[in-house]
Amino acid sequence: MMNPEEKKAFEKQIHAYIGKEFGPALVGQDDVNQAMVRQWCEVMGDANPAYTDTEWAATSSRGGTIAPPSMLHIWVMQGYPMAFIKPDDPPVDRQRELHQIFDKYGYKGVVATNCTTEFFTEAKPGDSIQSHSTFDTISDEKATGIGTGYFIETVTNFTNQDGEKLGRMVFRVLKFIPTAQPAAAEESSGGAMSKDPTRLAPALGHDNKWWWDAVNNDDKVLIQRCKSCETLRHPPRPMCHKCQSLEWDSIESTMDGTVNSFCVICYPEIPGYSYPLVGAVIELAEGTRLVSNVVDVDPDDMVIGMKVKGTVEQVDEVTKLPQFRPVKS
Template sequence: MTPEETKAFEEKIRAYVGLENGPPKRGNDDVNESMIRHWAEVMGDELTTYTNAEAAAATSKEGIIAPPAMLQAWSMEGYPMAANPAQDIQRQLHNVFDAHGYTGVLGTNTSTEFFRDLRPGDQVTAHTIIDTISEQKATARGIGYFIETVTSFTDQNGEDVGRQVFRVLKFIPADGANDSAGADAADNTPAAPTRIPSPRGHDNGWWWKACDEGKVLIQRCQSCDTLRHPPRPMCGECQSIEWDSIESTLDGEIFSFTTLHYPKIPGYDYPNTVGVISLSEGTRLVANIVDIDYEKVKIGMKVKGTVEQVDEKTMLPVFRVV
């Protein structure tokens, strides 16, 4: 873009700052014990204040509460957004970015505050605004802008129950140069976009290295032999920090799954079926389920995994129904 074009573009996107994303949206369902139980089961959270009314009544909570992390879930759109999402203000803003070559999108971070526990019968309403748009930034993913939205959550009495700040990066993919990035499209063939690279740190780098070598390892406590995944420094059973690992056979069954249709992030195939797989060793793993129509995927299906190269840079376990 020329300086004049950049100025005009930035004036256009900054006109969205301060706008409400749409009317306040009340969740389709009130806070209820069934959804709390499903959440706790999938997350493997055994805290009795979420699922056991009698035990919860004997605690300082004095009854069932919803896991705080469910706050946003009570007002999310659900499956309709995959087929025909409403063109709210945020999607209109993203369309402006897309039209100017900023086709990449990456959720970078979120911060959430919880003001009180939610209980069965509470009604949650979300109020979202476009809060800020950064100056143009040069990032590892490409040149782009950070967009922050702020969502306030209120209950049936209009009282605040939580607040969430969500930050995304809209960028021109660095490996998909175009005129907006200053490249000549006639002389450059954009490279195929790759998946978002895995975050590798001190506690999980060894797991990803094994994956690069075609193996899926499961961390094992050396004190009590408890298996655990994802990797972490301390055993949740005996608090030992001594561990080794075993190699998984990648035999398992589908414990839960979802199929992603939208938004379509470069580097991924859609529909994108992602499953929580119960491995025969006793731990669970999140991975893609491939080579099957997503409408035919069922909980309880037996699956077999292999570690495969899913793009130029990434090896990942994927599972097929057997």
């Protein structure tokens, strides 16, 4: 956290960038060309003949093919080497320089929030595209759902070799101190990978953690046993309900079971689970019951009395669970 003095100095430093240029104009590494246009149209699924059909385009009002307008900023992109820029590499331009100042003060997250582009003149094969970017506004500090930060708005003007104005793009990013999304912080330039949702984890306490530890560390399903009268019990609890003994150990289940009842869960669909999902009360050979899933089964084939065999499995990136499958007879 910055004290008010530091914050003032920091804001003065970042606000000094308003109105400044990123650096010299960027000139496209390739002139506008039919090959890149074709590739872009393929990827975007854009079949407009004005972009790719030279014969058809020759008869159009343009007299030849044009580049798709929304490709405008593609022509001046710096290409693949951008992916290898490290956060503390010397800044290639003032934008990187400004972002590094933010990073230094903990505003390590970045997310693009808005992009608006206006198009004035079409680019056509053979044109050489230039772009010229400036910082337009930097907001006061804002609290957002993903963290506290500053909105930076930049304006980029695109021109061709004759100085003709092709378009103007307003691009806004939020540089923020990540709170809920640490993943966004690791990638200082966009494209944070989102993790797949996982199943809800059980709450762990004195009376059940040992059971889940056996699942997670040893791939075992245990059944609690009273040391005094040897009664088995599940779910685990600290005292034997038969003889009130607090002494217990456990046995490992063979995971041979019979379906006592089941349900097919269809709605609502909770992230982390796949549907329809079969939940079942399994009567284990040892005599206790365990609620679990029956997998690799068509829900229509589920019947009460079905013999099943269970194993402990990794069901998603972070969750291990006992899961049961029908025993082929």
